[in-house]
Amino acid sequence: MRFFSDNAASVHPRVMDALIQANHQDTAYDGDALSARLNGALSDVFGTEVEAMWVATGTAANSLALAALCQSHQGVICHREAHIEQDEAGAPGFYTGGAKLMLLEGEGAKLEASAIEAHCAAIRDDVHQVQPAALSITNASEYGLVYSPAEVASLADVCRQRKLRLHMDGARFANAVARLDCQPADLTWKAGVDVLSFGFVKNGGMGAEALVFFDKDLARETHYRRKQAGHLQSKGRYLAAQILAMLDNDLWLENARAANAGARIIAEAAQGRLMHSVEANENFIRLTAEEAAKLRASGFDFYDWGEGQARLVTSWNQSADDIRPLAEAIAAL
């Protein structure tokens, strides 16, 4: 059983069905009937008029978002362990023509308003130092913690004062919303988010994420940048189909709830080992090399997270029955 990453999971049958249903001729690029429904469907989810685009990867969504917020000579504040810093091969630098990621610390890969304020205050307002233009936060965070609407709003306050735009990397946005049981609006534009990378690939999709602009002026140039970056697919209707299937009947929430529930089962078994509270679909646990080897010998696959630590990710398609053997194996260590 694999707990390596939710991005290794299969595609949800309803997403697959949607691809099959979409398989007829239609206009290329954004000109098809499914793509035409995207803004509306996402506007419904967020309770406000948004402008959205499908892209194939979270890295593309994040980078296009940052390129809309930040110029080459500016900076993006983020957590030192943010995906954009750790796992995207320098994509933000490439997309912005050299903008700098400004790395802050914070428990559980979450940032606090005070840290952002302190960082900004320490930057001289002259041309020699890179000036920050945006803040990027990840919700759920890289350690599976969630920002509440109030927490996002407190960060947005600093942004307003410091003239920063606010991006949310929502590769696991669904898991955050599922955990918080809140309205998507409350966690995003109502809290001050300008643009959201809304992930589906880790949550049952195949190769489609939504880049959602709450500030539509920001979206305008991004249509060109998406094409310039080679991310406008001619058969984009198959990406739109995935997203629409995920939104339909809140499949995205259903899947996220399942993944989160699975993580709870492990968390209960791993109580004393937890390095972070388990709020989404990830467990980070202390595990000696011997213990790790033992689990692997029993057929469990996962990610070594530095020495003596492991990451266990649950996916939409893992049932309680699938997960219980791992929980028991951990408890038995």
Place this chain on the structure above:
Amino acid sequence: MRFFSDNAASVHPRVMDALIQANHQDTAYDGDALSARLNGALSDVFGTEVEAMWVATGTAANSLALAALCQSHQGVICHREAHIEQDEAGAPGFYTGGAKLMLLEGEGAKLEASAIEAHCAAIRDDVHQVQPAALSITNASEYGLVYSPAEVASLADVCRQRKLRLHMDGARFANAVARLDCQPADLTWKAGVDVLSFGFVKNGGMGAEALVFFDKDLARETHYRRKQAGHLQSKGRYLAAQILAMLDNDLWLENARAANAGARIIAEAAQGRLMHSVEANENFIRLTAEEAAKLRASGFDFYDWGEGQARLVTSWNQSADDIRPLAEAIAAL
């Protein structure tokens, strides 16, 4: 009936089946079993060991290829009507950090060795002028003409003398091979091509092209650039599956032959109107506004190609029966 573009066609059932077959958990990115087969399958097609990568779009394939061949201060020679110049929103400039496309003329969007040689000879070898580093040709060309192996080789000769690397944009490579009835090897590495964008999307795929390096040293850095550009999909196995399905039993050639055959039917009906000889799956014909309106009124959809001209593209999924009504309507004009 749509003759607007082959990129509006549906996905071939065997490609769809491959996606369904691939729908189980596997390692993310390039780590899965299908992606692992890609180099081998393409090496078989080309009769030499190649290094290949899946990407979602032709623009991505072309841009990553050019970024491997050309630095920011250098240039890429191509036809003035090349897709990389006309239809990719400046992608080559973005991917190379500013390299210049050097635009040459040539019948039917094909380049001749003499034009390339003349262009190179006119550039002063100093730091003020951009020096060309690569040649990019499209086969089949933007006007549906094919370069024969001998023609490619003659261009490659100039490249060798002028120290240019050679890229082939093969968005319709299948149509060219089908037309020439040659070995893929003869049209590529044996003729001097360094890297090929091998298109499948226009030929029955959904969202997967193969970027094929015949010079494996060039491929090395491209793995990083693909990720940096957001083109490494975590569920890449679904792209590998498409390409493998297209290669399996030469489906790519079967589809291309069908599309080419369709174009021939139109070409025969449109004899006196043809602006270019019809070698692949595109007809460019003279058509007055009134004639165009008449065809559209009869339910035929196509692209206006400047004043008094039209482009008619046939696709893998259009049978002779599908196409005959258009041919007859044209003949009846």
Place this chain on the structure above:
Amino acid sequence: MRFFSDNAASVHPRVMDALIQANHQDTAYDGDALSARLNGALSDVFGTEVEAMWVATGTAANSLALAALCQSHQGVICHREAHIEQDEAGAPGFYTGGAKLMLLEGEGAKLEASAIEAHCAAIRDDVHQVQPAALSITNASEYGLVYSPAEVASLADVCRQRKLRLHMDGARFANAVARLDCQPADLTWKAGVDVLSFGFVKNGGMGAEALVFFDKDLARETHYRRKQAGHLQSKGRYLAAQILAMLDNDLWLENARAANAGARIIAEAAQGRLMHSVEANENFIRLTAEEAAKLRASGFDFYDWGEGQARLVTSWNQSADDIRPLAEAIAAL
């Protein structure tokens, strides 16, 4: 005697004196007393409040200007023989992160409104084609012709309609103003120019050009970009000193008039050979290889401008007596 280029000439003694006078300790970067006077001095010249920056080269001035006007996915319209296209090693592409130069034709390296309008009209307004964002013209042009205020205004009209910003490469702006005997204001902001590269190096300076923004909003980010590009010199006061010395008592016009007058002497002798009318300080003449060799044998140095053609540039420091021998030699051919 050298007629190769005005950028090979020596530095005017009053500029040299200004450097010597400036040689004491002062605040670095833009913080010194001389740099503080720059905006005022140039605002006086242009009769309106401008925001200006010193940079060392025309290429830097042009590139920073274009980077302020044009994003990576956009284009800059210019003449095919513009300096930014021919002689700057791809600098505009580098500074803009890949923007495209869109090359138009026009007599004497000058553009006409109709050509710009036709070019814009032919671009589809979609994300596949690069959309132009700016027009760059050179005054005096690469062939030593000048745009009159009315001509600039007619181009600016198209710019307004097509939402293009207007840049003037004024490497030889002084020669143009001297020829036209007009107010600098009439040739720039009153005619619709947004930003001017105001050259001094070819006109008696050592290594200082002024980048002059008539739209001050455009200037704001350029201060950062100048630093990011390594063009903010710590001892910038020595650049400010040069520019101020050139402006003082209209030395820039005095020098330009001298250079223009020199070109007239040659032009009169070369009547039947002229390829362009001689309006600034450059003669482009028909000259066989034998004739060219003969002139060189007599000690005259100049630039071969393609086959059977030569460029002869006069400089601020060449008197009528200096130039007459060349004129006579040409007349005697």
Place this chain on the structure above:
Amino acid sequence: MRFFSDNAASVHPRVMDALIQANHQDTAYDGDALSARLNGALSDVFGTEVEAMWVATGTAANSLALAALCQSHQGVICHREAHIEQDEAGAPGFYTGGAKLMLLEGEGAKLEASAIEAHCAAIRDDVHQVQPAALSITNASEYGLVYSPAEVASLADVCRQRKLRLHMDGARFANAVARLDCQPADLTWKAGVDVLSFGFVKNGGMGAEALVFFDKDLARETHYRRKQAGHLQSKGRYLAAQILAMLDNDLWLENARAANAGARIIAEAAQGRLMHSVEANENFIRLTAEEAAKLRASGFDFYDWGEGQARLVTSWNQSADDIRPLAEAIAAL
């Protein structure tokens, strides 16, 4: 008296004289007699054949060096307080198209081999993480400490093992050599340095630094990049003249010794306040706000270096008599 920065000092009279001597017509760009002497003069200084270029600023020198060593998707390891990170407005990111600076800690802004090794060891060798391609160290460091030849060599050892190229930011290279009383060769290529930014502006120059390549293959493309970045000055002979004047009779060492000696005078007076040992021409001292105000009231100008700290920089043109009043004022606090 100003102790704010050595880059505010005046230009040495012999440099000024050299400019005056150079003031006659000569070929533009690198074609003049002085530029032609640059490689030879610097090869003499370093006891090996080098390829060198003049540029106007240290930021340009550093950025061009890094662009030669590092691609967009790679990283440059440097100290968190390195000038390239703190004071160059994101220039490395711009010049490399997005490469990442990887920030390490170390006493006195110096790096140790173990820190570099640990950093490299922690990076997974996959395409998701940015891979380092170069190390950049500053000698003398941002806190006025020097790396000895042995220390540089120990860093170069790690570089060799980790396949990193080694850049030295030598904005105050002269001060380091003067302090170490070593051969320039020992501190650079013999110790493993690939490219050096050799500063003159802070040491009596006006606007010229030398970019010195010990690996000549690396230099080749940089000639193009320098032009593309707008850093090839047409009257480059005035930059060459400065550098040659600085090298002539070891003026660069004479000036650096003077500045270093001045710093020693302050250091002795400020013993108990020193935050770092004083090895070059900078004192970093603990100073309360009241003390700072008192010194300023007495006419001394300097840089506040965070709370309770000050930076005092001595320059080539400050004699012991100039400096003693500051030393006495500090001692009297």
